[in-house]
Amino acid sequence: MTLALDAPRIVQTRPLLQVQSVSKSYSDVHALRDVSAIAYPGEVLGVVGESGSGKSTLLRMMNLEETPDTGSYTLDLPDVAGNLFELDRFARRMLCATRIGIVYQNPHLGLLMKHSSSGNVAERLLVAGERSFAVLREKATTALEASEFPLERLDAPPIELSGGMQQRVQLAKAIALEPALLLLDEPTTGLDVSVQALVLDTLKRLQQDRQITMVIVSHDLGVIRTLADRVMVMRRGAVVEAGLADQIFQDPQHAYTQQLVHAKL
Amino acid sequence: MKLADLTKPWEALSYGFLDASAKREMRRKMLKSIAVPGCQMPYASREVPMARGWGTGGLQVSLTLVNPRTRVKVIDQGADDSVNAASIRRFIARVAGTPTTMDTLEAGLIQSRHRVPEEILRDDQVLVLQVPNPEPLRSVQPNMSIARQMHADADYGRMWLQLYEQIVRSGRVMQGASYPSLVHGRHVMTPSPIPRWDVPKQHMARHLTILSAGREKRIFAVPPFTRVEPLVFSDVPYKVEDHGDLTCTRSGTRGYFMNEIPQNDGTSAYEVSDSEWGVKTIRAAEDGGETRGETWYKDGKMS
Numbered sequence: 048m049t050l051a052l053d054a055p056r057i058v059q060t061r062p063l064l065q066v067q068s069v070s071k072s073y074s075d076v077h078a079l080r081d082v083s084a085i086a087y088p089g090e091v092l093g094v095v096g097e098s099g100s101g102k103s104t105l106l107r108m109m110n111l112e113e114t115p116d117t118g119s120y121t122l123d124l125p126d127v128a129g130n131l132f133e134l135d136r137f138a139r140r141m142l143c144a145t146r147i148g149i150v151y152q153n154p155h156l157g158l159l160m161k162h163s164s165s166g167n168v169a170e171r172l173l174v175a176g177e178r179s180f181a182v183l184r185e186k187a188t189t190a191l192e193a194s195e196f197p198l199e200r201l202d203a204p205p206i207e208l209s210g211g212m213q214q215r216v217q218l219a220k221a222i223a224l225e226p227a228l229l230l231l232d233e234p235t236t237g238l239d240v241s242v243q244a245l246v247l248d249t250l251k252r253l254q255q256d257r258q259i260t261m262v263i264v265s266h267d268l269g270v271i272r273t274l275a276d277r278v279m280v281m282r283r284g285a286v287v288e289a290g291l292a293d294q295i296f297q298d299p300q301h302a303y304t305q306q307l308v309h310a311k312l
Numbered sequence: 313m314k315l316a317d318l319t320k321p322w323e324a325l326s327y328g329f330l331d332a333s334a335k336r337e338m339r340r341k342m343l344k345s346i347a348v349p350g351c352q353m354p355y356a357s358r359e360v361p362m363a364r365g366w367g368t369g370g371l372q373v374s375l376t377l378v379n380p381r382t383r384v385k386v387i388d389q390g391a392d393d394s395v396n397a398a399s400i401r402r403f404i405a406r407v408a409g410t411p412t413t414m415d416t417l418e419a420g421l422i423q424s425r426h427r428v429p430e431e432i433l434r435d436d437q438v439l440v441l442q443v444p445n446p447e448p449l450r451s452v453q454p455n456m457s458i459a460r461q462m463h464a465d466a467d468y469g470r471m472w473l474q475l476y477e478q479i480v481r482s483g484r485v486m487q488g489a490s491y492p493s494l495v496h497g498r499h500v501m502t503p504s505p506i507p508r509w510d511v512p513k514q515h516m517a518r519h520l521t522i523l524s525a526g527r528e529k530r531i532f533a534v535p536p537f538t539r540v541e542p543l544v545f546s547d548v549p550y551k552v553e554d555h556g557d558l559t560c561t562r563s564g565t566r567g568y569f570m571n572e573i574p575q576n577d578g579t580s581a582y583e584v585s586d587s588e589w590g591v592k593t594i595r596a597a598e599d600g601g602e603t604r605g606e607t608w609y610k611d612g613k614m615s
């Protein structure tokens with residue numbers, strides 16, 4: 048039997064993620080105004096903007112934790128169809144548990160701080176129905192290893208770990224089931240600069256090895272520049288500019304983007 | 313007008329202490345809980361002349377189910393003769409006029425605190441278990457309304473996570489009493505704090521078990537011939553307490569659940585926890601009269 052090893056890679060042209068015209072208000076705060084976003088398979092979409100611009104709200108929508116007032120959301124995945132905001136709680140939970148991984152800015156949101164680190168990763172596998180202790184342990188270890196987490200601390204609770212290590216546990220949990228989409232909300236904010244660089248390296252390596260589609264949110268343009276293929280600039284709940292990273296960084300069109308890019312240079 | 317005109321003529325208390333509407337409430341919730349095995353049903357828990365936490369949930373079920381011919385047995389941690397068991401037994405007999413017994417085989421209704429008798433129960437018997445904490449998810453989800461959603465979604469991953477954590481920390485599953493069990497393949501229940509030893513007795517049992525928490529006002533049930541499966545990993549088998557080889561120092565019976573009695577010299581002696589089983593064993597040895605029924609465990613092994 049011969050394998051077609053040299054067959055050309057199929058060029059994907061359909062976007063994996065598509066958010067269309069999403070708006071959301073909390074009483075009198077317009078957190079999101081007519082926001083659209085797109086990411087192609089294997090791409091990193093960077094969302095940048097000042098604090099309060101609606102980045103986290105958009106990410107929570109992508110993780111189906113919240114429903115907008117208007118707008119739609121589709122993921123081009125097998126067995127996933129239609130506007131995902133119309134799914135019920137149970138279907139959302141199953142979709143998020145198996146196909147989407149998320150890393151929150153605040154590890155307290157994503158982790159059980161007093162359980163073991165491996166247990167935090169195992170929880171993800173348990174929700175997906177894994178019931179063998181040996182397999183849970185093995186897969187949790189593999190995911191933590193891929194997140195470059197020190198394995199001698201495998202069973203240490205996150206509460207005893209540094210911020211950088213906590214983010215690695217979150218990351219391991221997020222990738223344990225090999226999700227199609229990885230959402231990262233300010234994954235390096237609050238970390239020391241040197242630790243920040245290490246976590247970014249890990250993310251880069253993961254992206255290259257696994258070709259996971261990622262959406263990374265940050266107020267730090269440097270982080271976005273390091274990782275993103277495609278960039279969205281947000282301000283006061285609206286998208287001011289979006290496009291390919293090179294284009295945005297070399298030739299920003301909107302005054303706000305120009306200000307951001309030049310401040311960073 | 314005389315005072316007598318303002319009051320109703322004297323009437324006896326409702327049969328079995330509880331008034332008709334309280335009993336109707338209990339019956340409706342019992343039927344519901346039987347219809348959805350293992351699912352907790354909230355109920356209006358009444359006052360009974362006993363402090364909450366001393367078996368008021370079980371007592372309300374018993375008082376609703378008994379009729380003047382129901383023979384009642386009450387046990388507390390396996391013993392018929394503890395103060396609490398004796399008080400409840402006397403109370404039921406007094407308000408309902410029911411005959412009482414200590415013999416498991418003779419009883420129509422058995423109210424129990426945290427044990428299932430060793431002799432196999434029949435389809436004409438009802439076991440009423442007193443439950444202090446009916447919510448198995450409490451330790452993993454303190455928010456009750458989220459816990460209810462988790463039951464609705466059969467979202468029980470965290471229960472396994474708890475077992476995972478125990479194995480990681482201690483090398484084995486440490487969960488003793490209240491071992492979480494999946495009922496009829498759908499709802500996880502805490503089988504009241506009965507020991508692990510007693511959990512397999514509930515699986516496909518012939519009798520009806522009703523579990524009732526008076527303080528928390530929840531009722532749930534294991535109907536006859538219902539699957540009760542302790543949560544386990546596929547590669548870590550369920551283990552009951554290591555009591556199969558222990559011998560009761562008072563009765564000489566062997567292979568049943570024992571109470572440990574620490575001795576002055578630091579060692580331990582053991583007494584069979586099902587006190588009536590011990591009494592029957594002694595009687596059989598003294599006069600040869602065999603009154604012992606079939607048991608779930610034989611030679612310390614579940615058959």
Ligand SMILES: Nc1ncnc2c1ncn2[C@@H]1O[C@H](COP(=O)(O)OP(=O)(O)O)[C@@H](O)[C@H]1O
Binds near residue numbers: 077
């Ligand atoms: N659950 C909520 N309730 C009320 N206001 C909210 C809620 N979530 C977000 N907001 C508001 O929406 C705006 C955008 O917030 P957020 O998405 O967290 O911004 P960012 O992540 O860009 O800093 C803020 O003004 C915030 O106060």
Ligand SMILES: [Mg+2]
Binds near residue numbers: 102103104152233
């Ligand atoms: Mg934010």
